[in-house]
Amino acid sequence: xxxxxxxxxxxxxxxxxxxxxxxxxxxxxxxxxxxxxxxxxxxxxxxxxxxxxxxxxxxxxxxxxxxxxxxxxxxxxxxxxxxxxxxxxxxxxxxxxxxxxxxxxxxxxxxxxxxxxxxxxxxxxxxxxxxxxxxxxxxxxxxxxxxxxxxxxxxxxxxxxxxxxxxxxxxxxxxxxxxxxxxxxxxxxxxxxxxxxxxxxxxxxxxxxxxxxxxxxxxxxxxxxxxxxxxxxxxxxxxxxxxxxxxxxxxx
Numbered sequence: 001x002x003x004x005x006x007x008x009x010x011x012x013x014x015x016x017x018x019x020x021x022x023x024x025x026x027x028x029x030x031x032x033x034x035x036x037x038x039x040x041x042x043x044x045x046x047x048x049x050x051x052x053x054x055x056x057x058x059x060x061x062x063x064x065x066x067x068x069x070x071x072x073x074x075x076x077x078x079x080x081x082x083x084x085x086x087x088x089x090x091x092x093x094x095x096x097x098x099x100x101x102x103x104x105x106x107x108x109x110x111x112x113x114x115x116x117x118x119x120x121x122x123x124x125x126x127x128x129x130x131x132x133x134x135x136x137x138x139x140x141x142x143x144x145x146x147x148x149x150x151x152x153x154x155x156x157x158x159x160x161x162x163x164x165x166x167x168x169x170x171x172x173x174x175x176x177x178x179x180x181x182x183x184x185x186x187x188x189x190x191x192x193x194x195x196x197x198x199x200x201x202x203x204x205x206x207x208x209x210x211x212x213x214x215x216x217x218x219x220x221x222x223x224x225x226x227x228x229x230x231x232x233x234x235x236x237x238x239x240x241x242x243x244x245x246x247x248x249x250x251x252x
Contacts (some may be wrong), residue, residue, distance in 0.1 A: 004054060005029050005127075006031075007029040010034050010083055010084050010085035011062075012034060013035035016084055016180070016185065017035065017082075018040075019213035019217035020084060020217040020220050023218060024221060024224070025053035027221055032057075034085075035059070036060070062112030062113070063111060063115070078127055080131045082224075085108060086113075087105070087108060088147075088149075088191070089149070105150055105153040106149075109150075109157050128172050131224050133177075136158050138179050138181045138238065141155075161175055161176075161234075175231070176223050176224065176232045178223060178237065179234065179236045179237070182207065182210045182242045182248065183213065184211070184212065206251045207248060207250055209240070216237065223235060
């Protein structure tokens, strides 16, 4: 009897990460949920287990390389890694943006992804059929005013995915990038605006049906369950109301 394939999801305490954990667990993976908030991932593990699926929680800060390396020792073989941990801080112009915000976004989105991918790549390769998913953003592909730091970080993640795919071609590991547009989750915009719920709400004001975390998780689930020889290099997913990062149809 074949062993249950394992999928690691970073940033699994909320939003797209949590939704992806539910989706992959339902698809037959044993999901390992990592995030800094231990209580959140443990609650999600309990929910997934109660639904009859397999899940484990592992508190982890992806920017702590020593902790990531220790985490990686638990895996001889790994089927899927979903690099979801990341996020945005602030919406200031380049001229007045806080370098500390830029540094934190780069550390989480780029260095965090690098840390986990490097640490787990041997186990992904050893599986004979591994998949690395890098959750970037449409910000990885085009810029917008007030988004300089986040755009720079997500461009870095996009290039990481693109370069890794070139460098490991011929090995049994796929590299998939999923780049969502406007997604309304419970925390992304609120975190960006440091708890200002009024500012966060304005991001989605008048937009008919922004994407949900479940929409993106469904996309990730589809991409990783394609036949082994099929690599979805880059999948851009937006709501119908969004034509680009700077053109969104709003009612009222």
